[in-house]
Amino acid sequence: MFGEVDAWRIKTVLVGLLALAASAAGWKEDLTNYVRIGVRDAGYSKVVLDCEDENMAFVIRMEKDFEGVVYTRGSFHSRQGPCFLDAEGGTEFVLKFSYKDCSTKYDDKLGAYVNTVVVQHDDDLIFPGDLAFDLRCHDQVTVNASLGVKSKISLVDPDPASKQPSKDEEISATSSSSVVTLMPGKLTPPKEEL
Incomplete structure (x- = not known):
């Protein structure tokens, strides 16, 4: 290119x-x-979050060849795996990390492990068209108490200083299983994933 x-x-x-x-x-x-960077629901064809017992696995399939960076928020400057991936072409990328790594936090209020993954087209700067996803993996105790939501992906603004969308404006997918998929324009996962 x-x-x-x-x-x-x-x-x-x-x-x-x-x-x-x-x-x-x-x-x-x-x-x-x-x-304004903003939330964008385009440029990817599929995002999958797999909430494993000890790890969180994030998989993104881009619509076009991608040569940017994929990283968990807070790990950009270290540029170290498993929290950072410097893509050198291709369309599918995976970050898999422990709940103890990559600035993953346990939110007592949500009863979930949370993190944010940023998909940035430029190796150094965030621009409009970049993507970010809030990831949420609920623990087993919370699943029983929160109507069965085990995993959730939400699109957010990649600019950490921006105002995030309200719950009414949120683009997200939830699942009662440990695996959830978000696709552009889809606010909930397909029925076979529920």
């Missing part, structure tokens, strides 16, 4: 445009007034 020099030029132009916007704002205003 693009060579390294072309990609570098595009990054340089985009960074320059961001700098101009910041300069026009007098460096006193947040750049989110000029650049």
Whole structure:
């Protein structure tokens, strides 16, 4: 597609445009007034979360060849597996990590292990068109108390500083099994997965 020099030029132009916007704002205003990343329900054909006994497995199938990065929020700068994957082409990518790794937290209120995975087309910067998914794996005790929801995937804004959508605007999929699938435009998993 693009060579390294072309990609570098595009990054340089985009960074320059961001700098101009910041300069026009007098460096006193947040750049989110000029650049909005936003939640996007496109660019992927399928996302699967498998809540195993000791691990969380995230699988994404992209619509087109992908050469960006896939990582759990908080692991971008370390760039270390299993929390970070530098894709060098292809359409399907997997992150599999323990509930004790990759900034995974146990949320007592939800009774679930939670994490966020970011799918970023550029190796260094988040741009519109990038994706992020909140992952939720409920423990066995909570499943009995929360109407059988065992796993959940929600689309969120990849920009960690942005306001996340309300529950009414949320694009998500839930399952009573340990495996849940989210597809673009699908708000619930297919019936065979329930």
